[in-house]
Amino acid sequence: VIGKKNVWSLVATEHKDSPMADLDWSEMEGLFCQQQVSSIVASSSSALSSGCAGDTDRRRREPVEIVLLDGKRSLNVNIFLKQFRSSNENIIQLIKEGAHDDIGAEKLRGLLKILPEIDELEMLKGFDGDKSKLGNAEKFFLQLIEVP
Numbered sequence: 125v126i127g128k129k130n131v132w133s134l135v136a137t138e139h140k141d142s143p144m145a146d147l148d149w150s151e152m153e154g155l156f157c158q159q160q161v162s163s164i165v166a167s168s169s170s171a172l173s174s175g176c177a178g179d180t181d182r183r184r185r186e187p188v189e190i191v192l193l194d195g196k197r198s199l200n201v202n203i204f205l206k207q208f209r210s211s212n213e214n215i216i217q218l219i220k221e222g223a224h225d226d227i228g229a230e231k232l233r234g235l236l237k238i239l240p241e242i243d244e245l246e247m248l249k250g251f252d253g254d255k256s257k258l259g260n261a262e263k264f265f266l267q268l269i270e271v272p
Contacts, residue, residue, distance in 0.1 A: 190257045192247055193265075201261035204238050207231060212264045220271055240265045 191198060208215050208231070218227055219235075227235075240248065248265055251258075255266065 188257070189259045190253060190262070191259050192251060192262050193244065193259070197244075198259055198261040201238050201264065204231075204234050205260065205264060207234070212260070212267055215264070216267045216271060219268070240268070245269065 193201070205212065205215065224232060244265065248262065248269065251262075255263070258266070
């Protein structure tokens with residue numbers, strides 16, 4: 125409340141001459157703000173959007189990885205895949221062979237938990253872009269879909 129005595133007016137009067145009052149807040153925001161990256165679903169030609177005023181070259185670059193899945197979902201799948209300490213192709217080969225002894229019961233239960241949902245299957249099947257630019261979780265799901 126302007127003109128009335130409150131906590132904020134007391135702080136403002138006490139720290140009026142402090143060095144914090146002279147900070148260039150726009151410069152601080154430019155140094156410490158987080159870049160916002162947009163997920164590209166169908167077209168990889170869109171530019172990255174940035175929440176900060178900064179380097180224009182960053183906005184023009186295409187994303188290195190195309191992410192179709194939700195961030196948390198992708199993270200969970202990637203954590204599961206790291207347990208194998210093997211490539212996606214080797215994991216898929218173990219699944220095709222039905223090598224349950226090599227995979228283990230705990231990892232099989234984990235695989236059941238991360239299996240793609242119906243909407244994720246449709247999204248992955250409908251993707252017509254460059255599959256080599258997809259994230260690791262998306263690539264694994266695409267390979268898993270092809271298993272009979």
